[in-house]
Amino acid sequence: MKILRSNMTPREIILNILSKKEALRCGVANPVSSTTIKQMEIMNSFFPDAHYDAKKMYELSRANYEILEYDAIMPVFSVVIEAYALGCKVDWGRPDMMPQILGKLWKSYEDIDINKDFLSNHAAKAVLECISLLKSNYPDVTIIGKVFGPWTLSYDFFGVEDFLIKTILEPDEVKSILNKLSEVTVKFANAQIEAGADVITVADHATMDLCSPMAYRDFLIPIHSMLVKEIKAPILLHICGDTLDRIEYICQTNVAAFHFESKVDACKAVNINNGRIKLIGNINNPLTLLFKKPEDVRKEVEYAIKCGVNIIGPECAVPLTTPLENLKEISKTVKNYKY
DSSP, X not given: OOBOOSOOOHHHHHHHHHTTOOBSSXXXXXXXXXXXXXXXXXXXXXXXXHHHOHHHHHHHHXXXXXXXXXXXXXXXXXXXXXXXXXXOEEEOOBTTBOOEEESOOOSSGGGOOOOXXXXXXXXXXXXXXXXXXXXXXXXXXXXXXXXXXXXHHHHHHHOHXXXXXXXXXXXXXXXXXXXXXXXXXXXXXXXXXXXXXXXEEEEXXXXXXXXXXXHIIIIIHHHHHHHHHHSSSXXXXXXXXXXXXXXXXXXXXXXXXXXXXXXXXXXXXXXXXXXXXXXXXXXXXXXXXXHSOHHHHXXXXXXXXXXXXXXXXXXXXXXXXXXXXXXXXXXXXXXXOOO
């Protein structure tokens, strides 16, 4: 990365990086949730209201910039919006617990019923209204929308085990399911872009634990490549877990960036990627950010920068009890680093 010695807004830094232009420094962002109970207390906005009340969502999400000093704000904390909008029962959780989907909705492709007005659901509407508020009040900060990809939506609607069995016994049906559920991903993503999102996280949990690299190649290269064409903003693909064995395939989809976890060594990810897409991550959540000290966070951040990770941030949604000083250390280290 060629470094410019001039002032750039946080939004310019992130968008320049994603478009392969010159940037002042590495970016700082988490494409998924960075919220904690402490941030809820400071912003006086708590779960579960912040999942479906636009003003509460706005107040809590802006802590990404106001408290953590990241270059981006990502307001979609939960993983249930699409499932809830299409009919799944949901436990919305509490301040110390994320929402959960209760039970599956469909058994086969023929059961799929996508309400054309699912974006009029109050939870989906809250996301769109919140993004509009953020765009109006934080024009110089990157606003990240978030949707779930069809692989993850299939887990939600069919159940993880039943869907994975289908990938082996009924691969043609799986392809039909993925194509159909992609309509949900694209529609919600583009609505968020119209509301003001600069980029879109597509979270699609095709991790090594649940999906072989060959399954990613056969089922998801076509789907993720299609999403790149249909979604009208840069895509930040997020996949949990160990993804080293599929980074080569992810690069072939032409997503703008891949948000990866600490189970993948940063230097190994950079080497496989070889500059084809941008990389985001991969500061460890369950050990470093949750339990260690800022100096430990600093070491991981510096390692990721030295390896060549383009945007530095937590590896996934942070634990709700993560200390603020550890989350803030990411931004501090990136901005003070001697490039």
